[in-house]
Amino acid sequence: MKTTFCQPRFTGQRFDEHTLPVEVARDLAAYEALVIDLAKHLYKLEKPKRTRAPRGFAANFRLDIQEIGDGSTKPLLAVVMSGMLALSNAEPSHFERARDLIAECVAAPDGRLPELFPKELLSHFNQFGRSLRDGETLELPLPTTGNAVLTAERRKKLVLAASEEYEREVELQGYIGEVDWEKSTFRLRLADNSQTIVPLLPAFRDDAREYGGRSRHWVIVKGVGTFDAWDRLKRILSAESSEVVRNVEIANRLDELTQLAPGWFEGAGLAPDRERLSQFSEQLISSYPDSLVLPAIFPTQDGNLLLEWNAVGDPSLDVRLADFSGSYHAFDDDGADIERDFRLDGEQGWSELHAFLSANIRKRQA
Numbered sequence: 623m624k625t626t627f628c629q630p631r632f633t634g635q636r637f638d639e640h641t642l643p644v645e646v647a648r649d650l651a652a653y654e655a656l657v658i659d660l661a662k663h664l665y666k667l668e669k670p671k672r673t674r675a676p677r678g679f680a681a682n683f684r685l686d687i688q689e690i691g692d693g694s695t696k697p698l699l700a701v702v703m704s705g706m707l708a709l710s711n712a713e714p715s716h717f718e719r720a721r722d723l724i725a726e727c728v729a730a731p732d733g734r735l736p737e738l739f740p741k742e743l744l745s746h747f748n749q750f751g752r753s754l755r756d757g758e759t760l761e762l763p764l765p766t767t768g769n770a771v772l773t774a775e776r777r778k779k780l781v782l783a784a785s786e787e788y789e790r791e792v793e794l795q796g797y798i799g800e801v802d803w804e805k806s807t808f809r810l811r812l813a814d815n816s817q818t819i820v821p822l823l824p825a826f827r828d829d830a831r832e833y834g835g836r837s838r839h840w841v842i843v844k845g846v847g848t849f850d851a852w853d854r855l856k857r858i859l860s861a862e863s864s865e866v867v868r869n870v871e872i873a874n875r876l877d878e879l880t881q882l883a884p885g886w887f888e889g890a891g892l893a894p895d896r897e898r899l900s901q902f903s904e905q906l907i908s909s910y911p912d913s914l915v916l917p918a919i920f921p922t923q924d925g926n927l928l929l930e931w932n933a934v935g936d937p938s939l940d941v942r943l944a945d946f947s948g949s950y951h952a953f954d955d956d957g958a959d960i961e962r963d964f965r966l967d968g969e970q971g972w973s974e975l976h977a978f979l980s981a982n983i984r985k986r987q988a
Contacts, residue, residue: 625703628721634758637695646751652684652749660720663740668727722765729770731778741784748789751777782851792847798834818858827862833866840870869907875919876903882921892925911976934984
């Protein structure tokens with residue numbers, strides 16, 4: 623037996639094409655779990671002599687996405703009932719009342735929850751609505767008229783009404799300070815010198831072993847964190863992905879250069895060819911030696927690049943993207959020019975460049 627149950631509405635840029643991102647679909651699964659738990663609570667309130675809901679009360683209830691409607695994104699949720707639940711006229715009303723009570727809870731003024739909504743179930747909002755970003759909403763129809771509007775901030779307040787901490791999705795960047803193989807965690811040191819412990823994903827173990835303690839290579843961690851009411855990170859609960867960004871300083875700089883537009887220099891200046899810049903960036907970032915100091919990278923007005931090292935002899939490398947060639951220049955101890963050209967269109971040329979740089983670039987004395 624299948625009947626229409628609810629049609630929430632998602633608004634925001636991600637929903638303008640009337641599609642439902644896969645990550646947002648988790649909110650609907652969390653909504654179903656909240657409906658079930660709240661329905662059980664309402665049942666026990668009506669029958670205080672019962673210690674739990676009857677067998678099959680939740681097993682025979684589920685919500686399916688029947689269709690996606692227009693008007694931002696409006697997934698039509700149908701309730702599918704089977705077994706004794708489908709034959710009963712009383713038990714389904716607990717789920718419908720739970721649906722309405724959830725909407726009333728979302729719409730309630732701060733500090734004034736509906737009387738029948740138990741505080742212990744507010745923890746469900748750690749999952750329900752967690753995918754919402756700034757500027758996005760999830761609207762639930764109210765039992766009378768209008769909609770209850772769930773935002774990231776409203777979700778946070780609902781959880782904090784019953785707890786000192788709340789959960790939300792997080793993306794962190796930093797380097798691996800150390801790895802605890804026994805606990806399957808690693809210490810992520812962030813740009814502000816703070817640190818947090820991150821669960822070590824099985825697929826990331828080899829990368830953690832290779833890049834642990836190498837501060838110029840950063841990790842981007844996406845997962846779920848616990849925060850206090852002041853949005854201070856307390857801990858990472860789970861990691862969904864961990865990705866290494868080699869040589870993050872020059873990687874970020876090269877990303878900036880891809881955004882240059884023609885006329886970037888006082889109305890003049892060619893922008894680097896993005897495809898060729900991308901190819902050059904990939905080679906430089908992936909193969910640059912850890913033992914070699916990182917260069918500063920500048921665009922030139924003719925659409926090419928200049929790499930400069932803060933080292934003895936003021937070494938530099940003019941890179942021509944059109945043919946992937948480089949011209950090195952520096953001064954020796956007597957002030958004479960040191961010059962050499964490199965072909966950077968293959969692995970051999972890059973290997974020769976890195977070997978030459980490693981042998982010739984010397985740090986300045988402090």
